[in-house]
Amino acid sequence: MTAQLDVTEHGRVLVLTMNRPEARNAMSLQLAEEISAALETLDARDDLSVAVITGAGSTFCAGMDLKGFARGEIPVVEGKGFAGLVKAPPRKPLIAAVEGYALAGGFEIVLACDLVVASRTANFGLPEVKRGLSAAAGGLLRLQHRIPYHLAMELVLTGRMWPATDAAAVHLVNRLAEPGEALTEALKLAEEVAGNAPLALAASKRVLVDSVDWPLAEKFDRQEQHVDPVRRSADAKEGAAAFVEKRAPQWTGH
Template sequence: MTQDLLVEERGRVLLLTMNRPESRNAMSMAMAHEIAAALDTLDSRPDLSVAVITGSAGTFCAGMDLKGFARGERPVVEGRGFAGLVRRPPRKPLIAAVEGYALAGGFEIVLSCDLIVASREARFGLPEVKRGLTAAAGGLLRLQHRVPYHLAMELVLTGRMWPAPEAAEVHLVNRLTEPGEAVTEALALAEEVAANAPLALAASKRVLVESADWTLAEQFDRQEEHVNPVRESADAKEGARAFVEKRPPKWTAT
């Protein structure tokens, strides 16, 4: 890994810090590939359960690096999309810790996450229409399912800044913090998630994400494909034993 992305392991939690402060952490092609590699690590290692993604120097991400774009670079990873993330997020839970600005592609990274922690001073926005562009890295596809339809339409068509307290009012933000505390709170939330069974976490996320377009007739059968292996896992047996024995479970992701 280069210094564009800082990667740190905190027990079962992987902390990813976008580290291009000179450009407000604007997404470069190199950083996109580094994020994709880090998320591959997250998904492949049984000792990691959840990741937190944040930005350095008091801001999250200002979107695509326009200087790189002018040179013909696009921060897109084949199969994973913009930022190595938005088209195919990780199988395991991902938490955004937002300070400062999360704009354009930066907001689309946030929308790709499963949980969102934000400072009261954070600002979200999809200003693409102001630049003759569209929010094509998931903003148009995801925002309408995260907030009321007419609010999503207003944010897209005006491109206005959206303060984090307003986002929290419509439950886009899970936890609102004082400035400078987003990462600390996100790590605490990640620890709360990581205390649970890894296989159950991944399967639960998959059903929640994929079941939106399942018909009523097929919902339970399709759910069973994902949850039955969890039910038959060693971790399920361990969870039951730990409950009976009144001790913390020891997960093996098997």
């Protein structure tokens, strides 16, 4: 069986390329399972700090593979949801590098990522209402927390295309790139992230994500559960030593 996901390593950065350009990288069950496995590798390996997910060709991801759906195939991985990702993203940072269209489930993959780099000509959208459906892969759960409520509601209820330049204006997109350069720019951002301590990155991400609904009186105590092990880690000692010795730190993930 030919792989539908290309996985490469760039130092501490894992790059996942959805490789179904003939189908605009529409999500199949096989592709979802391969993404799930790659992200398990990301979280399991101490020598990897961050991942970038992108699409081959001129499209990020057009959503669910409707031909597969017609055959009774649903691209959902148990416990991880659509694309093996949206219900349970990795504990380490994940960056979307978007060219062309990120529509329906494709946009929901983007919303499950921690950082977004997009081509100036890219477009996002949740067009499910135009097809008699609702966005069920996290779009309705995440979008209003990423952008202003009324804008999120407009995008959901109209199903219209949303240019990446407009998304950048409200900070859903971290960095804009020239057409064809989204992955290059995403790798620059990923390398900047990967230069930092991996345990600290994962713990910081978790606190940012989980603390939204923590009771106010418990926030600092709950935070401590995640940041105290980082404070006691070998990497924390290495970070301090590297600062004193005026050298680049050598992270081990311990």
